[in-house]
Amino acid sequence: xxxxxxxxxxxxxxxxxxxxxxxxxxxxxxxxxxxxxxxxxxxxxxxxxxxx
Numbered sequence: 001x002x003x004x005x006x007x008x009x010x011x012x013x014x015x016x017x018x019x020x021x022x023x024x025x026x027x028x029x030x031x032x033x034x035x036x037x038x039x040x041x042x043x044x045x046x047x048x049x050x051x052x
Contacts, residue, residue, distance in 0.1 A: 003045070 014031070021028035 018028065018031060022030075
């Protein structure tokens with residue numbers, strides 16, 4: 001459930017950034033629908049543990 005919430009948040013932030021770039025000037029680029037992040041299968045969970 002937490003992973004799904006994080007993915008929704010990442011997707012929302014990327015959408016807001018895209019809209020912001022489009023409003024600011026001509027250098028904004030729309031992301032293709034196939035490349036948009038929307039599901040848990042679009043991510044790999046990587047963990048690191050560092051012990052000093």
